[in-house]
Amino acid sequence: MFTYETADQKEVRRFRIAQFNGRMATVKSGDSTITGIVRSVMEKESSIPPRWTITIIPSQPKAKAASLRPAPRIRPFAEDYF
Template identity: 50%
Template sequence: MFRYETTDQKEARRFRIAQFNGRSATIRSAGATVTGRVRSIVESKTSVTATWVIMIVPEERARAIPTGRSPLRLHIPAEDYL
């Protein structure tokens, strides 16, 4: 799980909407990009300014699944069309 803290109310609202609708959300922070499902959003009461703690479960990247078959090859002799 990925833990992210923000003080931006608009950003916290965007993550709440993504959580409610069951969509993936993307966080870009310190050069890292994490995409996944929002698990929880909690407002932290320990600081003077409003801070939200967002927990995201990262999604695995889609991998190419080998089919075990070679691609279909068609051989069309050029002499047949002359």
């Protein structure tokens, strides 16, 4: 599990929406990037300004799907037909 702390309300809202919808979320922290399912979003009530602790379960990003359209066929002697 990966724990991330932030004070950005827009980012917290994005994580809550991802958690509610069961979607994967991506966090960039320094030079590392973590992608996974959001497990919890908890507010630290005693801090000013408000801060949130977000727990993410890392998972492998989905592999890119193969193209649905086949590659164009090359006709090496196409000029012979004209």
